[in-house]
Every structure is written in C-alpha cells, then in structure tokens.
Amino acid sequence: MRKFNYLYFIAVLLFFSCRKNTNEPQDSSGSPTPFQVQLPSGFGWKMFSIPSDNPLTVEGVALGEKLFNDPILSANNTQSCATCHKPEFAYSDFGNQFSEGAFGQRGNRNTPALFNLGWNETYNLTSHRWFWDGGKADLEQQAVGPITNPIEMANDLKVMVQRLQNHFQYPGLFRKAFGSDTITVSRVVKAIAQFERSLISSNSPYDQAERRERQRTPSEFRGMQLFVSEKGDCFHCHGSLSSPFFTNFSFHNIGLDKFGADSGLYRITGNPADLYKFKTPSLRNLLFTAPYMHDGRFKTLEEVIEFYSSGIQPSPTLDPNIEKHIKDGGLALNPMEKADLLAFLHSLSDSSFLKVKK
Amino acid sequence: MKNLLLSIIAFWGIIVLFSSSCKKPDAGKESSVNPLDTLTQFSGLVVPSSGSLEIELSNMFGLMPVTLTSQIYSTPAGDTFNIEDLRYYFTNFSLQRKSGEWINLKNYHLISHKDPASMKLRLVGVPAGHYSNIRVSLGVDSVANTSGLQEGALDPSWGMFWTWNTGYIFFRISGRNPSSGVSYSLDLGGNENLPEVTCSLENFKVKTTVAKLKLKVDMAEMFMNPFEYSFAKDGRAIHTNTAPGAFKLSSNMHDMVSILSLTE
Numbered sequence: 001m002r003k004f005n006y007l008y009f010i011a012v013l014l015f016f017s018c019r020k021n022t023n024e025p026q027d028s029s030g031s032p033t034p035f036q037v038q039l040p041s042g043f044g045w046k047m048f049s050i051p052s053d054n055p056l057t058v059e060g061v062a063l064g065e066k067l068f069n070d071p072i073l074s075a076n077n078t079q080s081c082a083t084c085h086k087p088e089f090a091y092s093d094f095g096n097q098f099s100e101g102a103f104g105q106r107g108n109r110n111t112p113a114l115f116n117l118g119w120n121e122t123y124n125l126t127s128h129r130w131f132w133d134g135g136k137a138d139l140e141q142q143a144v145g146p147i148t149n150p151i152e153m154a155n156d157l158k159v160m161v162q163r164l165q166n167h168f169q170y171p172g173l174f175r176k177a178f179g180s181d182t183i184t185v186s187r188v189v190k191a192i193a194q195f196e197r198s199l200i201s202s203n204s205p206y207d208q209a210e211r212r213e214r215q216r217t218p219s220e221f222r223g224m225q226l227f228v229s230e231k232g233d234c235f236h237c238h239g240s241l242s243s244p245f246f247t248n249f250s251f252h253n254i255g256l257d258k259f260g261a262d263s264g265l266y267r268i269t270g271n272p273a274d275l276y277k278f279k280t281p282s283l284r285n286l287l288f289t290a291p292y293m294h295d296g297r298f299k300t301l302e303e304v305i306e307f308y309s310s311g312i313q314p315s316p317t318l319d320p321n322i323e324k325h326i327k328d329g330g331l332a333l334n335p336m337e338k339a340d341l342l343a344f345l346h347s348l349s350d351s352s353f354l355k356v357k358k
Numbered sequence: 359m360k361n362l363l364l365s366i367i368a369f370w371g372i373i374v375l376f377s378s379s380c381k382k383p384d385a386g387k388e389s390s391v392n393p394l395d396t397l398t399q400f401s402g403l404v405v406p407s408s409g410s411l412e413i414e415l416s417n418m419f420g421l422m423p424v425t426l427t428s429q430i431y432s433t434p435a436g437d438t439f440n441i442e443d444l445r446y447y448f449t450n451f452s453l454q455r456k457s458g459e460w461i462n463l464k465n466y467h468l469i470s471h472k473d474p475a476s477m478k479l480r481l482v483g484v485p486a487g488h489y490s491n492i493r494v495s496l497g498v499d500s501v502a503n504t505s506g507l508q509e510g511a512l513d514p515s516w517g518m519f520w521t522w523n524t525g526y527i528f529f530r531i532s533g534r535n536p537s538s539g540v541s542y543s544l545d546l547g548g549n550e551n552l553p554e555v556t557c558s559l560e561n562f563k564v565k566t567t568v569a570k571l572k573l574k575v576d577m578a579e580m581f582m583n584p585f586e587y588s589f590a591k592d593g594r595a596i597h598t599n600t601a602p603g604a605f606k607l608s609s610n611m612h613d614m615v616s617i618l619s620l621t622e
Contacts, residue, residue: 053506127504127524127549137504137524144507144514145521157515185514186507268523270600 023058032057032177035194037118040202042210044244048118048197054140054190056197059177064195066173067188072163074102074153081146081153081192084111087355090201091115092289097296105151108262110296113289115201115353116245116282124249132278132294133264134251139196143189157185164188201284201353202244209347210244216347223344226337233331234341236321237280246283246348252319253277255312255326256293264294275317287349305341309333394486394565402456402490402559403620409484409567413451415469415477416618417444420578424471430536433581435588439542441577442533444471445518447497447511447526451481454491461485466502468511468518469575484569492571493556496611497528500549520547523598528552529611531577542589544580546608548599553611562620572618579614580607 023035035056039045050056067073068081084099085091091114093099098106109132117139120129128134130142146152147160164170164183171181178187208214216224226232228241237254238246251265253276265274278294292298298307312322312330325331333341394406417424419431424441432438448469452462463481470476502508503525518527527545534541557573581587585606592603 051506131522135523138506140507141504141514141524144519148521157513161515184509186509189507268600270598 023061030176030179032059032179034058035061035198037198037200039200040207040211042202042207042244044242045202048122050118050197051121051140054193056194057177059173060191060194061198062195063173063177064191064193064198067192068195072167073147073155073160073188075155075159076102078102079153081143084152085114089113090285090288090350090353091199092285094288094290097291099152101149101151102154105154107149107151109294110291112281113285114196115199115285117199118197119245120249123245128251128265128268129249133262133267134279135268139193140186140189143192144185160188161185199353201350203352204284204350205347206344207244207350217343219340219343220347222337223340223342223347226333226341227344231331232333232337232341233321233325234283237319238283247280250280251277252280252322253315253317254308255315255318255322256297256307258313258315262295273317276315277317283345284348285350285353286345288354301342301345302338305333305338309338392486394488397488397565400488400565401561401563402488403453403562403569404488404565405484405486405567405569406565407486407567409486409569411451411463411481411484412568412570413479413481414570414572415448415479416572416574417469417471417477418574418576418578420576424577426471427533431578433578433587435581435586435591437535437542437581437589439535439589440533441471441531444531444577445469446529446575447518448479448494449497449502449511450493450495450499452493453484453487453489454493456488456490460493461487461489466498466508466511468516490559491556492559492617493554494615495552495554496575496614497547497552498526499552502526503547503549523547525549531580540594542594544596544603544607546596546599546604546611548604551599551604551608553608553614555612555615557615557617559617559620562617564620564622566622568622570619570621572620574616574618576614576616580610583610583613585610 035058037047037056039047071077071080071083073080079102084093086093093111097110098108099111100106112132121139126134127137130136130139131145136142136145144157147155148157161183170183174183174187175181177191205214209216224241227234235241237248237250237252239248251274253264257276260276263275265277266272286292286301290299290301292301292304298304308331310330310332312326314323314326318326392406394404397404419441422429422431424444426444427440427442430438430440446469448467449465450462451465452460454460461484463483465479465481467479468476498512502512507514512526518530520527525547527547528551529546530544532541532543587603587606587610592606593601596603596607598604
C-alpha cells in the first residue's frame with residue numbers, strides 16, 4: 001500500500017507538470033469566464049446538470065478551491081475543508097476512521113471522498129443527496145454544515161463572512177467570480193460548490209481498459225464478471241457497467257449490524273423503513289479512501305469483502321439484494337473470487353485524480 | 359396633490375364615460391378609462407394602478423399582545439409559559455383576483471419579535487386589480503428551501519437554517535415556565551410542514567394604490583385547532599421536521615394570521 005502511494009505521487013507530479021490548463025481566465029473586462037468541465041469520451045459521461053444560479057466559472061472554481069483549502073473558514077483558523085477532505089487522497093481523510101474537528105472533537109462518521117458529485121444531482125431526484133444520511137438536498141446548502149458543525153470547523157457564519165471581507169485578497173477574488181466585493185454566505189458556498197462540481201475522476205485503469213488503452217489482467221476480468229453477476233451481486237447498488245459512476249445514488253441497509261448505533265436515513269425522513277440506510281458510495285478511488293463504510297469500521301478492502309462474504313446481519317430493513325444471500329451468511333465467496341473482486345476494485349482507482357498538497 | 363390628481367382623473371373619467379356613451383363604439387381605439395377607477399360597487403381591495411402594500415404585523419397570544427419574557431400565557435392543554443424568542447418567515451405574500459388568479463409578490467421576510475422594524479413590511483409591485491383574498495406562508499417554499507442558498511432574509515447567518523438537514527427553520531418559538539423553570543423550544547421546518555394562511559378581504563371595501571394592512575399573528579392558534587398541543591405529550595423540544603409534534607403544530611398554524619384592518 002505504502003509503495004503504491006509513493007508511485008502514485010510520482011505519477012501525479014508528472015501528470016500535473018505536463019497537463020495544459022484549458023481553464024484560464026480569458027476575459028479581462030470583469031465578467032467571469034465559463035469553466036469547461038473536461039469529460040472523457042466514454043459511455044455514460046454526459047454532462048451533469050448545474051443549478052442555473054451557480055454556473056461554473058474559471059474564477060468561481062478557483063475561488064472555491066482557495067476557500068476549500070483555507071483554514072480561515074474554521075472557528076480558530078486551524079482547519080480547512082481540505083484538512084479532512086485531503087486533495088492528495090481523493091478528498092478523503094485516508095487512514096482516519098473519524099476526522100478530528102477544529103478543537104479536537106470527533107464525530108461518528110467517516111469523511112467521504114469527493115469526486116463526480118454533479119451526477120448525484122442529475123440522477124438522485126430525491127431531496128436526500130448529501131451526507132451519509134441524505135440530510136441535505138443541495139450541494140450549496142451542504143457546505144454550511146461542516147463549517148458550522150460544533151464538532152467540525154465550529155465557525156459562526158457572521159464571523160466567517162467578516163473575516164473574509166476584511167481579508168486582503170478575498171474581496172477582489174469575489175469581485176472576479178461574482179461581480180462585486182460583497183461577501184455573503186451564499187457566495188462562499190456557491191464558490192465551494194463550483195469547485196466541488198469541477199472534481200472529475202475518470203482515468204482509472206478500468207477507464208483506460210474501457211477506452212482500449214490497456215488490457216485487463218485475467219484476475220481483474222474475472223472480478224468484473226463476478227461484480228455484475230448475481231453471485232457477486234455488487235452491481236445492484238454500485239451500478240452496472242453501463243454507468244461509469246459505481247453507485248446507484250441511493251440508500252440501502254447492507255446489514256452491517258442487527259441494531260445500528262446510527263439510524264442513517266431514518267434520522268432525516270422519520271420513516272421506519274429507512275432505518276440504517278446509508279448512501280451508496282462510489283467504488284472509485286478505494287485505494288486512496290480507506291477506511292470504509294459510513295462509520296469507517298473496515299480498515300481494508302479485504303475486510304469489506306469478507307463482510308459481504310460472511311458477515312451479513314439480518315434486520316427488518318435489510319436490502320432485498322443482500323437479504324437473498326443471508327441463508328449463506330453472505331456472498332460465500334471462495335479465496336480466488338475474493339482476490340479477483342479485489343483486483344477489479346483496485347482497477348477503479350484513478351491516481352491522476354490525486355492532487356499534490358499545496 | 360394626490361387628491362387634486364385623483365379628482366382630475368375622476369373628472370376626466372366621467373367626461374370620457376359620458377361622451378363615449380353617446381358615440382358609436384370605436385373598435386380600433388381603446389378606451390382611456392380605467393374600469394377600476396370607476397368601480398363603486400365592490401368588496402375587497404381595488405388597486406387602480408400598480409401600487410404597494412404596507413403591512414404591519416402584531417404578534418399576539420389570543421387577546422394579549424406578545425411581550426417577551428415577562429408575560430405569561432396558557433394553552434387549552436394547561437401549559438403555562440412565557441415567550442423568550444419568537445422568529446418566523448413571512449413569505450410569498452399573494453393576492454387573489456376576483457377572477458381567481460393568484461398574484462405572488464414573492465417576498466421573503468424574517469420577522470423577529472426583538473426587532474420591531476422587522477414587523478413593518480412594504481411590498482411593492484402590486485399589479486392593478488380587484489382582489490378578494492390574501493395568502494401568506496409562514497415559512498419558506500420548497501424551491502427556496504431545497505435548492506441553492508439565498509441572501510437577504512434567507513441568509514443562513516440569521517440562524518434560521520438547519521445545517522444537518524435540508525432547508526430553513528420556518529418558525530421558532532421558545533421560552534419557559536418561569537415558576538418551574540422548565541423550558542420549551544419549538545423549531546418548525548420541512549417542506550411538508552409549511553403553514554399557508556388565507557384571509558378573505560370581502561369584509562373590506564378599499565380602493566387605493568397604497569394599501570395599509572394590519573395583520574394579527576396569533577401564537578395561541580399553534581396550540582389548538584385541530585390538535586390540542588401538550589408539551590408533556592407532544593414534546594417541549596421540536597427540532598426536526600419529522601417529529602409528530604411538528605406536524606401537529608404546523609397543522610394548527612393554518613389559521614394563525616387574521617386581518618385587523620385594511621385601509622387606504
């Protein structure tokens with residue numbers, strides 16, 4: 001794993017040094033330049049929907065990235081969004097089950113990785129889109145949560161706006177992105193959401209194989225077949241191979257516990273049928289986003305596969321596609337099947353998406 | 359000045375009316391008479407030309423005006439308490455034409471009892487028309503509640519915003535029983551809990567472009583009709599849209615606004 005990371009960093013460095021940036025501001029007259037999202041040509045990568053009141057602009061995305069990486073957003077200037085959503089680990093908190101807040105507090109959920117977020121708004125048509133429990137419908141509104149949550153960045157919105165307004169740089173950057181120096185909460189979260197929507201991960205070995213730029217290893221190929229079979233049964237929730245996102249943008253109880261400590265979607269809807277349901281995460285970039293599950297209980301992918309193979313716990317809201325395996329305790333995979341599945345999952349990790357820490 | 363102008367308009371209106379009644383109707387030429395100006399037999403509100411609406415809100419609890427902290431109120435369920443904080447959204451004020459069409463003035467106001475200035479609103483852009491009903495939401499419509507983040511009254515810095523769950527806190531009332539010290543804190547929100555109140559203007563007869571509307575917002579209505587709300591049974595702390603108490607309170611709130619007066 002460590003060796004892998006080292007190689008990935010080299011690859012990333014090379015990648016960024018060669019890549020030509022097509023998103024340069026072109027207009028010096030003051031109106032922001034539209035930001036072109038770079039999408040691969042492969043199947044399913046059609047452009048996602050963007051709210052009409054927050055179009056992506058070069059200046060807005062750049063401002064959003066600066067805000068995302070700036071500890072000024074936390075109560076005591078110690079933490080940025082990137083403290084836990086680490087750019088060098090696909091915006092996850094690699095290796096941390098529960099991230100630490102600005103004052104050392106810890107929550108009860110694992111920091112999710114951030115990429116390909118725009119499609120969640122395109123394909124999840126409910127009002128439950130963001131956070132593990134679907135608490136927020138809107139990416140702009142979502143950003144207010146971690147900034148103000150007392151166990152995360154713990155800031156007061158008025159304090160945040162005042163600090164940014166008094167900053168030597170930010171008023172000018174807001175002018176470039178939004179047309180005036182006035183800083184508001186709405187503009188702060190709009191910029192952050194623009195940056196988040198610009199994060200596209202689409203260049204994993206799996207994608208390269210799809211584009212016929214490389215061949216799948218035999219183990220990877222067997223793992224892929226298992227993935228889409230009723231035996232492996234991953235595809236019902238993590239998407240068929242006709243979708244490049246590896247999530248169905250929905251919520252399920254996968255049987256982690258008989259009685260979970262965290263009620264999941266139920267907390268938001270109050271519907272007993274939603275007990276212990278959590279958002280299906282994408283399987284992309286798993287190599288960089290350990291530990292796994294909403295509560296980060298599994299340190300390795302081997303543990304995750306073992307859970308699905310033999311550790312399913314029954315409960316009334318258990319997903320039907322998991323429940324059908326419960327008579328065998330789970331998927332009951334043999335060692336070779338587990339290794340093949342692991343090889344396939346590894347092939348979904350896109351090292352070119354990792355960004356060197358600034 | 360305004361009266362002079364009105365009388366000139368009225369004078370010419372009458373002249374034109376009389377002269378046109380003697381002439382053959384001229385199909386190609388539109389009458390310069392505003393029928394709303396000449397309307398004399400009507401009920402409701404007539405706004406002859408694009409105008410504005412000045413609204414003054416009175417927060418009450420039954421017959422008593424709300425006075426923060428010191429005044430004690432009681433409910434049919436027998437709860438006794440004061441009010442220490444009272445804030446709510448007053449939005450999407452709409453007028454209904456005689457024809458049935460609703461005109462939404464699309465306002466977003468946050469009312470705070472601690473801030474008397476917030477209880478006087480001025481809504482502009484009221485189109486000319488003859489209106490028979492008004493409607494207002496005590497909360498935020500589902501579009502603004504779930505998509506994007508707005509400024510002004512909808513800036514989350516006001517604290518009327520859920521950070522872990524979708525949307526705004528529509529209505530906040532909190533306080534305590536001063537003798538026992540036991541407190542209550544009711545935060546209402548959620549698209550399914552949006553109280554809309556409709557009031558008839560039929561008992562009024564007002565023709566003006568600057569209407570003055572005094573409204574009573576009655577907190578006592580939250581705790582009765584159709585559901586008797588009891589702190590012991592339904593909860594002293596309502597902080598989610600899914601709490602059964604939230605449904606009871608928002609259902610009760612559909613008649614908590616009434617018209618005190620409508621004048622020129």
